[in-house]
Amino acid sequence: MKFGCHVSIREGYLGAARQAATMNALAFQYFPKNPRSLSVKAFNQDDAALCKDFCKKNNLTSVAHTPYPTSLTPRDNRKRKEVMQSLVNDLEIANACGSIGVVVHFGKIISLDDPLASYRLMIDVLNEILRKWHGDSKILLENTGGKPGTMGTTLEELVQVRNLCEHPEQIGFCLDTCHAFASGLWDGDNWEAVLEKGQALNYFSHLKVIHFNNSKYNTGLGKDRHANIFDHGYITESQFDQLVQTPELKDIPFILETPKEEIPHQVEIRQLQERWGLPTLTY
Template identity: 30%
Template sequence: MLKIGSHISSAKGFEAMGKTAVRLNATAFAFFTRNPRGGKAKAIDEEDVKRFQKIREQQRIEAVVAHAPYTMNACAARSDLREFAENIMRDDLQRMEYLPGNFYNFHPGSHVGQGIEEGVCLIAECLNRVLTGEQSTTVLLETMAGKGSEVGGRFEELRMILDRIERKDKMGICLDTCHVWDAGYDIAGHLDEVLEEFDRVIGLPFLRAVHLNDSMNPQGAHKDRHAVIGKGTIGLEAMVNIINHPLLRDLPFILETPNDEDGWAAEIALLRSYYREVI
């Protein structure tokens, strides 16, 4: 079964997200743990979570991928911003235990002139302070487009972070198709080779989710502008190859395309029509 869905607004709670997933015919979805630009998270309503879990079982929602706010920068130059990021991550991971066994995705951050090595060290130090042996959530580093001083535009940079993590069993990678394309990886013409490189540098067992997005930019543009599936420079054929690739097909796919709910439902239906079930 194709595990696919989109980002869903968490403003009205988990039950509402579950009902939206049903309308979209989604079997996975993502949500922001709080306003994507930062701020305080809403209190967890345990009854709301229970109602969502019932919907999840009925709909067979296979994966939930929470997304940290964009303002969270674990390798900021200012110590107060790093402390802010650490506090958000620790709080989010505690809250994720209401939905055990899911994923928490975040952008590694921007080193803002400190250099990749320092950025990597600061991200790893933050993770080593917040990860616990008891948590059931897998934390995902997202592949980035490499714009400005972003950390994570190359597979090697993500490997450098993982090498410094004490609890590697709590870690994974979310591959964003737009980001890796914009970073220079040719997932349209040479998907096998890109995955071979990922395996050599990071290791395929770390790959746990995919953000499925087309791109408005040419390969290697380092800009990060998402496009609707089949309407960008990566193209529909490449997207179909990605969801059917034997190394990727069983992962959860999350749409972050510039669309509304009707558009996401249409994209989900389109991709399902091209998904080849393995007997």
């Protein structure tokens, strides 16, 4: 099991990797640039290369996350151009750092009159981006935490969007446990059914990262509010047990996006290692 958390790039990409290492993590996530901007970053190639080398030597897996304004369903041509330029930039940075991919939130509804319009736009945007991209890092589509039935809350949608793109081999998935719980995809007691459906759809073959979060609200309410894994949310340890111990997930990095103000990530990573039998690591 590869447990880790989101870390800052305040000290650069190598600094982010070192920060993760000091926490005894085996994985980490980072924003490749300002998380509140779609501006293209002229990044330090040497720093990225050092990050990649450090991760390789220390058995660290990294993944990037797009800035908050990134949308795969932009509402106008100006925003569409900004999103595409920014996402290609994110992929370039992730690739230089040796990261497995860039997590991108699923699109949102743009037309109540035409429910399929959002999916068509999403596929068009992904196609245009991936025609320009030939690196190893993938786009990782993340499930959303809306109410049941809203866009991006089912495995079928994620898989079908990937299948309909021109370059599905450049697309993977990110499963957020809080989002899955909030949307009712996983209600805590139906993991076996989720696993069976995911296997039938070939979802797990392309799952590259898990956002490992508890939920401050009960399942099916569509409220995306992350909580710490132990004793701070509605998902119980025994329910997490079923997920964590799934053979299909044994090589997938589990990234915490939990409130570090309540429990520091280093402490929570240690709790995860102790709970699921991982030894303390030494760097």
